[in-house]
Amino acid sequence: KQEVTQIPAALSVPEGENLVLNCSFTDSAIYNLQWFRQDPGKGLTSLLLIQSSQREQTSGRLNASLDKSSGRSTLYIAASQPGDSATYLCAVHGEYGNKLVFGAGTILRVKS
Amino acid sequence: DTAVSQTPKYLVTQMGNDKSIKCEQNLGHDTMYWYKQDSKKFLKIMFSYNNKELIINETVPNRFSPKSPDKAHLNLHINSLELGDSAVYFCASSPHPGQKTGKTDTQYFGPGTRLTVL
Numbered sequence: 001k002q003e004v005t006q007i008p009a010a011l012s013v014p015e016g017e018n019l020v021l022n023c024s025f026t027d028s029a030i031y032n033l034q035w036f037r038q039d040p041g042k043g044l045t046s047l048l049l050i051q052s053s054q055r056e057q058t059s060g061r062l063n064a065s066l067d068k069s070s071g072r073s074t075l076y077i078a079a080s081q082p083g084d085s086a087t088y089l090c091a092v093h094g095e096y097g098n099k100l101v102f103g104a105g106t107i108l109r110v111k112s
Numbered sequence: 113d114t115a116v117s118q119t120p121k122y123l124v125t126q127m128g129n130d131k132s133i134k135c136e137q138n139l140g141h142d143t144m145y146w147y148k149q150d151s152k153k154f155l156k157i158m159f160s161y162n163n164k165e166l167i168i169n170e171t172v173p174n175r176f177s178p179k180s181p182d183k184a185h186l187n188l189h190i191n192s193l194e195l196g197d198s199a200v201y202f203c204a205s206s207p208h209p210g211q212k213t214g215k216t217d218t219q220y221f222g223p224g225t226r227l228t229v230l
Contacts, residue, residue: 031217034218034219036221041224042223042224043116043202043221043222043224044202044204044221045221046218049218087153089155091155093217099157099168100157100219102155104152104153104154105153
């Protein structure tokens with residue numbers, strides 16, 4: 001059974017800092033891994049999707065890496081801004097079927 | 113031009129009632145999902161439909177019954193509501209079921225329906 005763990009559970013940083021969110025998964029047989037952002041009272045917004053054959057994906061100030069064999073992914077946020085404050089969710093897509101398994105999320109607060 | 117929409121956004125009801133949540137996507141996707149996010153914020157999949165056919169049915173009580181009248185709609189009907197059903201329910205869609213085709217299959221989420229059972 002796939003389990004996804006995110007560390008830390010919460011993070012508070014001053015504006016401008018670079019930061020790293022961590023995600024680990026127990027079953028390396030994944031099809032892809034996605035990072036989502038969830039704002040309070042809102043739905044999820046997909047940030048980055050990394051296919052199992054890829055090592056990283058970048059979008060603006062965001063960079064996500066994937067080490068499938070060790071079951072780890074990181075989301076790197078450069079030059080953080082107060083608008084980055086949200087819950088960040090990591091989810092893995094099993095190799096067969098279409099089930100996304102989510103981590104519990106990291107609550108990020110960027111202070112101005 | 114909402115991609116995935118859900119109604120209602122908030123639903124407050126008494127224990128024992130029957131209620132439905134509707135979901136529609138205008139992205140032309142083949143696959144739709146229902147997720148439950150509990151008070152601890154854990155998101156778990158409940159059901160998935162591909163072209164109106166049920167393909168994922170997690171361990172969910174029989175009181176929950178999804179219905180897909182066409183591939184753009186996936187409604188969730190809940191019978192005999194219980195206190196533990198209180199949660200935020202998210203609908204999502206993706207282009208295809210995510211087989212090994214090399215295609216991306218980002219899931220697009222609706223805004224959620226907050227269900228409170230009193």
